[in-house]
Amino acid sequence: MKIKAFTKGDSxxxxxxxxxxxxxxxxxxxxxxxxxxxxxxxxxxxxxxFHFKDKESFALAxxxxxxxxxxxxxxxxxxxxxFNAEQKITAFHQFFLEIFxxxxxxxxxxxxxxxxxxxxxxxxFADKIKHAFNGMTRCFKLVIDQGQQQGHFKxxxxxxxxxxxxxxxxxGAVLRMKASQNAEPLENWYQFVRLLLIN
Amino acid sequence: MKIKAFTKGDSxxxxxxxxxxxxxxxxxxxxxxxxxxxxxxxxxxxxxxFHFKDKESFALAxxxxxxxxxxxxxxxxxxxxxFNAEQKITAFHQFFLEIFxxxxxxxxxxxxxxxxxxxxxxxxFADKIKHAFNGMTRCFKLVIDQGQQQGHFKxxxxxxxxxxxxxxxxxGAVLRMKASQNAEPLENWYQFVRLLLIN
Numbered sequence: 001m002k003i004k005a006f007t008k009g010d011s012x013x014x015x016x017x018x019x020x021x022x023x024x025x026x027x028x029x030x031x032x033x034x035x036x037x038x039x040x041x042x043x044x045x046x047x048x049x050f051h052f053k054d055k056e057s058f059a060l061a062x063x064x065x066x067x068x069x070x071x072x073x074x075x076x077x078x079x080x081x082x083f084n085a086e087q088k089i090t091a092f093h094q095f096f097l098e099i100f101x102x103x104x105x106x107x108x109x110x111x112x113x114x115x116x117x118x119x120x121x122x123x124x125f126a127d128k129i130k131h132a133f134n135g136m137t138r139c140f141k142l143v144i145d146q147g148q149q150q151g152h153f154k155x156x157x158x159x160x161x162x163x164x165x166x167x168x169x170x171x172g173a174v175l176r177m178k179a180s181q182n183a184e185p186l187e188n189w190y191q192f193v194r195l196l197l198i199n
Numbered sequence: 200m201k202i203k204a205f206t207k208g209d210s211x212x213x214x215x216x217x218x219x220x221x222x223x224x225x226x227x228x229x230x231x232x233x234x235x236x237x238x239x240x241x242x243x244x245x246x247x248x249f250h251f252k253d254k255e256s257f258a259l260a261x262x263x264x265x266x267x268x269x270x271x272x273x274x275x276x277x278x279x280x281x282f283n284a285e286q287k288i289t290a291f292h293q294f295f296l297e298i299f300x301x302x303x304x305x306x307x308x309x310x311x312x313x314x315x316x317x318x319x320x321x322x323x324f325a326d327k328i329k330h331a332f333n334g335m336t337r338c339f340k341l342v343i344d345q346g347q348q349q350g351h352f353k354x355x356x357x358x359x360x361x362x363x364x365x366x367x368x369x370x371g372a373v374l375r376m377k378a379s380q381n382a383e384p385l386e387n388w389y390q391f392v393r394l395l396l397i398n
Contacts, residue, residue, distance in 0.1 A: 030229035116315035119377040129378040172371025178318040179328040
């Protein structure tokens with residue numbers, strides 16, 4: 001019985017996070033009310049408060065899960081040892097280009113969105129987002145180190161500074177994409193990152 | 200009498216825009232209620248609806264005014280004919296670095312914020328933001344053209360593509376700054392834009 005109850009609670013929590021993540025991504029955190037989340041998840045207020053103290057701790061759970069998913073995607077492409085450094089960056093670019101194209105260039109990067117909307121509002125969010133960006137930077141740094149060691153990437157670049165620039169410029173491209181509603185900013189990013197890195 | 204009434208209405212409108220712009224910038228559009236705006240502006244609902252149809256048209260008036268101010272700032276630095284192309288970019292960087300430092304790296308770029316929060320929600324916003332980004336790109340393109348003509352900047356760069364990349368990567372740096380809460384992303388942007396452009 002206990003196990004069954006736990007499993008049910010677990011799937012309720014998962015469902016809330018899934019619906020919340022989708023709505024926050026589409027509409028933003030402040031633009032999404034608890035009522036709308038509960039309606040779309042077909043759940044009651046009681047089940048929400050059984051799992052989460054308030055909307056903020058709910059959003060923190062969502063951002064944690066999104067960071068995990070993002071890490072998986074980064075590992076799958078930037079950490080794929082079948083590829084050389086140049087191919088890893090191409091794989092990263094193509095993967096997100098495909099996702100954004102499928103979403104008609106709406107939504108953007110969930111972590112970037114949270115940064116824009118929440119970093120100033122709550123220190124807890126700022127910390128989580130800062131760590132997510134630092135994690136993404138570390139992934140790119142490893143790729144740049146590898147490309148430099150293999151002689152494909154410019155040896156004179158500081159790999160950590162370069163990784164930070166690559167990450168920030170990608171976030172900027174995704175932001176511009178939301179306004180331009182086409183893939184141009186992402187293709188532009190790919191073109192200039194290759195120009196910056198490749199010998 | 201007529202002139203006096205017009206002047207008063209004009210100053211009410213200006214005051215609403217000023218307070219709204221500050222609150223939207225600090226807290227975001229959806230996180231700011233009309234009540235809070237009216238309270239801080241010490242005005243009534245009636246005076247708001249005399250000037251604006253609804254919150255959305257109010258926000259559109261704000262973004263228009265912010266685009267105007269931003270254009271002025273861009274002209275003052277990127278369009279300052281006392282400077283050569285390299286100095287124009289330094290002037291742009293230092294101007295915004297100073298503003299953001301004074302704001303303790305909070306708030307970020309009002310146009311970038313609107314893009315993140317509103318581009319998906321309303322086509323009217325997406326259009327305004329797209330034009331603002333395109334205007335900023337044109338300013339940088341002129342500087343890059345000048346730098347290339349004067350032989351300071353790399354001649355092989357396509358100036359429009361490069362200007363787009365410079366603009367997008369700056370927006371990304373400002374976004375990262377909100378999470379890192381320091382000037383590093385802006386300094387990083389300046390370093391890499393110089394590396395990209397200068398011969």
